[in-house]
Amino acid sequence: MKINYSHKLTILLLLFCSIKSYAQTNSIKGKVISDKAQPVIGANVILVGTTIGDAANEKGIFEIKNVQYGIYELEISAIGYEKRKVSNFRVNESTKPLTVVLKETAFETEQVVVSASKFEQRVEDLTVSTTIIKPDYINRRNFLTFDDVLRYIPGVQMNLEQVSIRGSSGYSKGVGARVLVAINGIPLYAGDNGDVVWELIPLSDIERVEVIKGPASSLYGSSAIGGVINIITKSTSKSSLFYFKSYIGTFDKPKHTEWRWDDSYRTFYGAELNHSNSIEDFSYTLSLKKFDNMSYRQNDYSKRYLAHLKLHYNFTPENYLMFFSNYLYSNRGNFLYWKNSQKALVPKDEETGNYVKSNRIFNGLIYHHEFNREFSGELKTSYYRTQFDGYGIEHTTSIASLFRAEFITNYIISNKFTLTSGVEASYADVKSNIFTNPEFFGSGAYIQSEFKGVKDLIVTTGFRYDYIKLDTTAGKNAFTPRLGLNYKYSDYLIFRASLGTGFRAPTPAEVFTTAGVGGGVDVKQNPNLTSESSIAFEIGTQYKPCENLFFDFAFYQTDFNNFIEPNLTKDGDIQFINLSKARIQGFEAITDWSILENELKLIFGYNYMWARDIAKNRAMKYRPRNIVYAQLKYSPTPFDFGIDFRYLSKVEEIDFALVEPPLALVVDGEKRVPIFVTDLSASYSFLIGSAPIRLNLNAKNIFNYYYVEFIGNLAPLRNFSISTEIYF
Amino acid sequence: MNKHLSYIFIFLLIISLWSCDKGIEPGEPKGPGGFSGKVTFIGNWPSGVTRTHLVVFKNPIQSSDDFFPPNLTFVADSIPYRTTSFEYNSFENNFIPIFQLGYGNFKYVVVAQSKTQNLSLDRKDWYVVGIYCINNDQSKAATLIVEPNKITPNINIVVDFNNPPPQPPM
Secondary structure, three states, X not given: OOOXXXXXXXXXXXXXXXXXXXXXXXXXXXXXXXXXOOEOOOOEEEEOOOOOEEEOOOOOEEEEEEEEOEEEEEEEEOOOEOOEEEEEEEEOOOOOOEEEEEOXXXXXXXXXXXXXXXXXEEHHHOOOOEEEEOHHHHHHOOOOOHHHHHXXXXXXXXXXXXXXXXXXXXXXXXXXXXXXXXXXOEEOOOOOOOOOOHHHOOHHHEEEEEEEEOOOHHHHOOOOOOEEEEEEXXXXXXXXXXXXXXXXXXXXXXXXXXXXXXXXXXXXEEEEEEEEEEEOOEEEEEEEEEEEEOOOOOOOOEEEEEEEEEEEEEOOOOOEEEEEEEEEEEEEEOOOOEEEOOEEEEEOHHHOXXXXXXXXXXXXXXXXXXXXXXXXXXXXXXXXXXXXXXXXOOEEXXXXXXXXXXXXXXXXXXXXXXXXXXXXXXXXXXXXXXXXOOEEEEEEEEEEEEEXXXXXXXXXXXXXXXXXXXXXXXXXXXXXXXXXXXEEOOOOEEEEEEEEEEEEOOOHHHHHOOEEEEOOEEEEOOOOOOOEEEEEEEEEEEEEXXXXXXXXXXXXXXXEEOOEEEEEOOXXXXXXXXXXXXXXXXXXXXXXXXXXXOOEEEEEEEEEEEEEEOOOOEEOEOOOOEEEEEEEEEOOOOEEEEEEEEEEOOOOEOOHHHHOOOOOOOOOOOOOOOEEEEEEEEEEEEEEOOEEEEEEEEEEOXXXXXXXXXXXXXXXXXXXXXXXXXXX | OHHHHHHXXXXXXXXXXXXXXXXXXXXXXXXXXXXXXXXXXXXXXXXOOOEEEEEEEOOOOOOHHHHOOOOXXXXXOOOOOOOOEEEEXXXXXXXXXXXXXXXXXXXXXXXXXXXXXXXXXXXXHEEXXXXXXXXXXXXXXXXXXXXXXXXXXXXXXXXEOOOOOOOOOO
16 A cells, blocks of 8 residues: 555644643542541542542542543542532643542441440341431531430430430439440449439540430340440541630520520630540540530529540550540539529529539540450440539538449351350449438349341340349349341341340439428438339331432330339428339331432431320320421532421420429429420531631521420520631 | 422421420419318317318329329318317418419318327328318319419318218228
């Protein structure tokens, strides 16, 4: 074939052009970090519509090479984070490195590993209803204390500071909690009255919160009769990381002029500095926080300081030692009940000026050792010292020291059979002028198995024995077995069922309290108080018809025997007594709908609950029949808007004995309404250098709805706050 | 997108209708009420009576538990033995000051006696000798209505030892 020169020239020109064209490429480089300035290892960065992409390395750095000049859309995703898209990204000779900030997902319903069962499981493998909360939700909403977080979890109800899961508790001033709250699996209840002090929980160090709904006594013993809230703290940072948060807010004035007791706006504010770092195998986190609240009510102020320290040492990648310590100082007014409904924000005359000072220190030590890949052990010890002094007409005081130790083993016998077992012991010593000076001793042993021998079926069985000895009262034994089933019918449909037992030993406060509650009414001892027990079952299903829609349904029933409740005695005093029988039945539905992927999301939860005293055939106190939660979130990066709504129907039963004659301690205490609370939130995220910053605006109870969670205690009025968070 | 925005709008509208500026409101100022009257005794007093009280119950006694608070709401001062008439006022003659009558309807107002040496709170240690009743028919208890800030007068009870009223359940 003969090729003339013109053809040769044409071919050369074409070659040159193609070479030139081939050279018109550049790399897309960048870094993927979390909104806490941590590298998101393994984050996938792809060019939408192609298979071209890269995964972020251990420093969060990625590089997509040889990308032709042009305009692209990038998609960045990672498990546990909200997917993000970067549109109109131009690749040319001057393309600069890109920093992408991924937000952690707020709620997780699947594909998350939880450890509330004392070994790691995927949520979808659990046999009981579970909700996981991620820290993003806590920060975005500017929750000041952990109990506020719990108000927005389907199936969880707060009566003032007392938590109740599916109606497990009414209100008894925090005494004798029926939900076990734990930090890294170590129970956080006081040695005297068994209450949980929510302010002691360091919100900035939360990795996730696992809420197990239903009795878990077969693993956790007493107090877990209603469920477990396990707070997992974050891993310490691999490099130096500071976190600073400050907030300020104000309560609106009440609409009703009768309620205005202060002409100024009541404010709340706080600041927190958190630092985390690693030096080879040693790492630490230190956090200091001050938070004050003038409150919307008279004599309801609080001034608090919280210090949190966490030390972590890796002997090997598998074996580690962790120590954490939380210290809380609190000085607060002691608002018990309103004066009356005309003076709803003012305490009763005799309570004006009353205040409580308290010091609490909670220390935990965890040693984890993997003997081999199949067998591991963990030793958990804790020391919790609480001290409070109440100043009023009488001086009340209590100092309680609670020591606790637990040894857990986990044995993976085969890939189908896992065995978890443990022993634990606790001892409490109380010195008090209202609880007398009792001692408490408890011990327990448990074993739990998970069997996956049948295709798509998981069977868990467990058994626990406890021995409880409260001072001079007779020692008590408790046996709590449980059985759970989880069946994956398909990738979209999972069924679960569980049958469990629970028990709760009375706390020293319930047995030995002798104190006045005002108006000449006293709380009296009841040395005959015995443990309460329960048997509960649940059947539930998870259904995921498509990628962006998720449903969870559950029916549950719990029968209580010897249920402990405060009661008015024949002498006109208050005493904790054992009710004969109580039953709680209910239905719960939760849906999670991503209306627009990563931008618009709706979470909806409904709980119907019928809690009744069987002997008297009447409702149990402070248990609403209907609870609705709805959360709508719109997140057009870098903004984030949210609406949170909750509805609780009017409670049928309250402490009528305290409200009505003859005692009538709480004037107008019968005033109660259904609860409708709507909160708005907005946040804006941006970078200064490589430091992620977020501004949060919150308006809580935006419609200024007036309600009570407990008699004579008006809930917070409409309030506005602004908070700033920065990681550097 | 418009459809989704309309969902949000409807959602906001519903919750605002439910909750805007509503909820608990200050009630009318209500002070405690009271009642007054006279207890008249006919016939011979039984021997061995150690205490006699006018007692107010919210509801008629259906079981022994109803004999005590919170159903028991008011106890007047002890009436001296062999008294023929006793005038009282609930504000001035409150035997247990921590018990406050408040206001409302009280469906069982009686005079009760006990023969125990020490004050007993056992139902079996008390017997009813007179009832605030309709048309002197002691089988038909009248309702005492106490209004806030007011004293309801003429709550008169006749105790006829020769014609004792029906006893509530033990």
